[in-house]
Amino acid sequence: MSKIIKAAELKVLISEDSEAVIRPVLEPSEDRAEEAAFDASLREGTILEAKDIIEQAQAKAEDILNAAEAEVEELWERAKKELEELRVQAQSEGYQAGYETGYEEGQKQADAETTRLISFLKQTVETALQDRAAALARLEQDFLKLSLILAEKIVKKAIHEDPAWLRPVIEEAYSRLGAVNECTIRLNPDDYQVIKEEELRLQRTGTELVRFQPDPAVSPGGCIIEADTGTIDAGLEKRLGKLARHLMDVLYHE
Incomplete structure (x- = not known):
């Protein structure tokens, strides 16, 4: 101006x-x-x-x-x-120029990462399954031991409270005998004092000779029946072992 x-x-x-x-x-x-x-x-x-x-x-x-x-x-x-257009154009040209190379490289990296992740997941799952199987095995063993301990305590408690509880055990074992002329029923000395011959109602036919004999080797609550045809072990340990096998069948086969 x-x-x-x-x-x-x-x-x-x-x-x-x-x-x-x-x-x-x-x-x-x-x-x-x-x-x-x-x-x-x-x-x-x-x-x-x-x-x-x-x-x-x-x-x-x-x-x-x-x-x-x-x-x-x-x-x-x-x-x-114009600067914005040039920037976009340059970016587009650079993208187009490097698209194939970048895509191929990116695809390789993605494939490698996917493979790594899949391998990691498989290993994690396998480890988890192994840990689970081991934990279940330990749990099943603990469950089995606990069941046997409880069963033994229950039986011993029942015998202590009612010694006559042994009668059905003897009768059931005796009933499995075949035709015999005579047999010997061995009992724990404490049980022998309680179980009297005249109190046993053995469901037998004929005139077999049945003898009762105290034996410290027999655990309380059990009995061993011997006859000329064989021996029936109805001891407490034997019955608990049978219970253990039954529980194992239930745990591992059902």
């Missing part, structure tokens, strides 16, 4: 306080009055013209500035748009 104003000043710019006056060339015959009038008119017109020029220059400068600002803004927006 200041350059434009100075260009206008090159034509004429005279303030009312200025002592300088531009005078036209006058004929010597013109008088002083006319010169004075002309000088005043010229001064006034020059001042008005100078103000006009200044205002026009200022308006033009304002327009130029506004136009320049608008153009700069437009250029800036266009430049940003």
